[in-house]
Amino acid sequence: MIKNKFSILNVIITLLSAFTIYFFFLPPINIESISFWIFIVIIIAIYLGLSIISKVDVKGRIRGKTNDINIISIIILTIIFGIIVVNFCLSPIFNSKAFSRRINIVEDSEESNFITDIKPVDFKSLPLLDKDSSSRLGDRVMGQMPELVSQFYVSDLYTQINYNNEIVRVTPLEYNGLFKYIANYKEGVKGYIIVNSVNGNAKLVKLEKGMKYMPSAYLFKKLSRHLRFSYPTKIFGQSNFEIDNDGNPYFVTPTLKYTGVNLREEVEGVVITDPITGKSKYYKVKDVPSWVDHVYNANLIIEQVNDWGKYRNGFFNSIFGQKNVVITTEGYNYTAMNDDVYLYTGITSVSSDESNLGFILTNMRTKETRFYSVPGAEEYSAMSSAVGQVQQMRYQSTFPLLINLNNRPTYLVSLKDDAGLVKMYAFIDVVDYQKVVVTDASKGIEVAAKNYLNSVNLEVDENLLKEKTIKIKDIKTANIDGNTYYYLIDTENKKYYVSIIVDKKRLPFIKINDSLKIKISSETDITEIIEIID
Numbered sequence: 001m002i003k004n005k006f007s008i009l010n011v012i013i014t015l016l017s018a019f020t021i022y023f024f025f026l027p028p029i030n031i032e033s034i035s036f037w038i039f040i041v042i043i044i045a046i047y048l049g050l051s052i053i054s055k056v057d058v059k060g061r062i063r064g065k066t067n068d069i070n071i072i073s074i075i076i077l078t079i080i081f082g083i084i085v086v087n088f089c090l091s092p093i094f095n096s097k098a099f100s101r102r103i104n105i106v107e108d109s110e111e112s113n114f115i116t117d118i119k120p121v122d123f124k125s126l127p128l129l130d131k132d133s134s135s136r137l138g139d140r141v142m143g144q145m146p147e148l149v150s151q152f153y154v155s156d157l158y159t160q161i162n163y164n165n166e167i168v169r170v171t172p173l174e175y176n177g178l179f180k181y182i183a184n185y186k187e188g189v190k191g192y193i194i195v196n197s198v199n200g201n202a203k204l205v206k207l208e209k210g211m212k213y214m215p216s217a218y219l220f221k222k223l224s225r226h227l228r229f230s231y232p233t234k235i236f237g238q239s240n241f242e243i244d245n246d247g248n249p250y251f252v253t254p255t256l257k258y259t260g261v262n263l264r265e266e267v268e269g270v271v272i273t274d275p276i277t278g279k280s281k282y283y284k285v286k287d288v289p290s291w292v293d294h295v296y297n298a299n300l301i302i303e304q305v306n307d308w309g310k311y312r313n314g315f316f317n318s319i320f321g322q323k324n325v326v327i328t329t330e331g332y333n334y335t336a337m338n339d340d341v342y343l344y345t346g347i348t349s350v351s352s353d354e355s356n357l358g359f360i361l362t363n364m365r366t367k368e369t370r371f372y373s374v375p376g377a378e379e380y381s382a383m384s385s386a387v388g389q390v391q392q393m394r395y396q397s398t399f400p401l402l403i404n405l406n407n408r409p410t411y412l413v414s415l416k417d418d419a420g421l422v423k424m425y426a427f428i429d430v431v432d433y434q435k436v437v438v439t440d441a442s443k444g445i446e447v448a449a450k451n452y453l454n455s456v457n458l459e460v461d462e463n464l465l466k467e468k469t470i471k472i473k474d475i476k477t478a479n480i481d482g483n484t485y486y487y488l489i490d491t492e493n494k495k496y497y498v499s500i501i502v503d504k505k506r507l508p509f510i511k512i513n514d515s516l517k518i519k520i521s522s523e524t525d526i527t528e529i530i531e532i533i534d
Helices: 002-025 033-054 067-089 090-102 129-145 178-184 222-229 298-311 315-319 379-387 447-453
Strands: 103-105 152-154 160-162 164-173 190-194 204-212 240-243 249-257 266-273 282-284 327-329 334-337 340-349 358-363 371-374 401-405 408-416 422-429 436-440 466-482 483-488 495-499 515-520 527-531
Touching: 033 067, 090 298, 090 315, 129 152, 129 164, 129 190, 129 204, 152 222, 152 315, 160 240, 160 334, 160 340, 164 178, 164 240, 190 240, 222 282, 282 315, 298 315, 298 327, 298 340, 298 358, 334 401, 379 408, 379 422, 379 436, 401 447, 436 447, 495 515
Parallel strands: 103 371, 495 527
Antiparallel strands: 152 164, 160 164, 164 190, 190 204, 240 249, 249 266, 266 282, 327 340, 334 340, 340 358, 358 371, 401 408, 408 422, 422 436, 466 483, 466 515, 483 495, 515 527
């Protein structure tokens, strides 16, 4: 009778422990997750410990049969050993091809041509502000509203998105501790911050109805707990804060799947949660709404690209011969194209020299990835080269933006002081990082670009230039930083500009109704003339 009471008590304590652990640590009920197995092992271990304690007499000896203890111990060891064996069998040692194919990378084809894929840079839509600068601007906006500072703090998420054709970073406010949550949970968090990554404009967007399901909330309003109880079997990745085209806030949480236990991670879909109402909806990857920009995590993309670079010629080649083994460079950045956000990072040899073999661009919503074979300087070498131009200032360089400037892959970095303020812009040629020009940021990014183009002799691939003849309808000139520029309108109302440096002998004498035979790289709103032909 006493034995039965102890057994029932052990079960009750174990179940209460299981509920408590589940409530706070929120493991998925999914055999692919290591968190699930850790949860199971802990619960079994608790029951095992209670069983041992219930059999110990006053002298510290275990009395009675120990068959149940032995069986439980064997179960724990079997789980641990089973996970090790399964993961070993599914590891890159035996499945290198599967690891190398985690991501499909288009390479060395006409479809992945840098000049045709990457449009000439438009400085009016270039995300010059990095996350750190955006964070400082967001904190400044928050500091101007003392009634909010005392109750909330600014989250450090700052997700970069394409919002109605504007490149911005968005981040929510969060409850500032338990007591502030108790004081505000009925109304919720009534705002988020949006920072324009191009011009630095930052503002607090106030909501009519507050966001109640937040990462900083408590009990059942905590976002992670709300998601877990709504989708107990889903394995969740990191939640991103985004807004739709109407400015409505959402948390976008990727759901993951594995091969084995926590092996070969992949995104299977997303759960989009309205933080105001708590309503959530699951979407498969192919069905994700177009306004969502971040389905895939940057670290996951980097991991998969590294597997592609290491294992495409087999596991043992990745260790010994290392033929054609490549890896991503340290660091990455984002750029925006075609209403989507793309991740950029360089690809270098496994020997980790100071040069890149090329770079990849990955669509963060679809995972479409392309490799561009553009040998050149590794990003940190380019950053060091830029800092070296003004080393007496002790500025720090941001991670480069990769742009198409005059049909050349070019790095653009911002040089910041200790206060995080952008003081200078630097342009560095990707192919030759010794070609670098820095310009005071107060003059503007377009002036900095012209200084670079006027100061550096860049080779132009003649095969990429187009010839055409124009008839001049109007001519205007302007002097910018000591250089004369001619602005032309032809009889088809197309606009062009050309520096006096291009043809010092001929340009001063051109007049309306003259015909010019020119070479251009690509047509834009105001097309640059690369060469004037005799």
